[in-house]
Amino acid sequence: MLTATVCVALSGAGLAVALLTAWRRRFLRAVRVAAVSLLPVGLYLAGLITMFRKIGEAVGDWAAGLVLKPSVWLGFAVLALAVLLYLIARLASGRSGRRAERKAAAGTEPGTAVAPAAQPGPRQVEPKKTKAGKNASSEFDDIEAILRKHGI
Template identity: 55%
Template sequence: MLTSTVCVALSAAGLAIALLAAYRRRFRRATLIAAVALLPVGLYMTGLVSLAGTVIRAVGEWAADLVFKPSVWAGFGVLALSVVLYVLARVAGRRKGVPEAGGGGAVARGAAAPALAPGKKPVPKKPKTDPDLAEFGEIEEILKRRGI
């Protein structure tokens, strides 16, 4: 009951200010003020004001528990440990090249690379040159000479 009265009063005051701005021929400002003034009534009618009150009370209770309950602090410790273990596993896997669970290495990740003999490096392919771009070779040389 009190919430509805406050919301209606806020909207009425805002609309009165909007009418005053319109009387002074500031129509753009009056429209903006009216738009903002209608928010409290709209929020109350949709039930979002009471929802916000419920959320604020829940956050307040959680914050009080955070301060006064050691089990909440232990929960944060468990979450932190979980994050640290996850990051360590990811870093260790990247450094040593250990394949993920399931084996298969590159094939399991979707790559179709040919198998190479141990100790041999793959030979990079030369890019194909476009005959239409051959005339730009001179320009490339000039730019390289000038360090661009």
């Protein structure tokens, strides 16, 4: 009964503010205020206010039990352990998958032969001339020397 009275009072006050806003010729704002002011009565009539009260009481009871019951803390510890084990397994499977990919790319898996590194062959394309008349490949001579030095 008290809940209904409070909801009707809130809606009435909101509708009064909406009327004053409309009196000032701010009709769009007045409609918005009226829409918001009708929410308390609508929530009460739909039974949602009592539902929210019951949910609040249930959460409060659970929180009180959380503080006072060691079995609840043990439950959280078990949940944390389960999440930790799952993450460790996922991390380990990701690493082993990457290792297998590296071995396959390098050809060092058992039963595969290691192919010798390819030697650089003769050029098949003639170097292009730049505007200054120099060979375009001369710009890359330093890079080629470094690559040859490292056997690439």
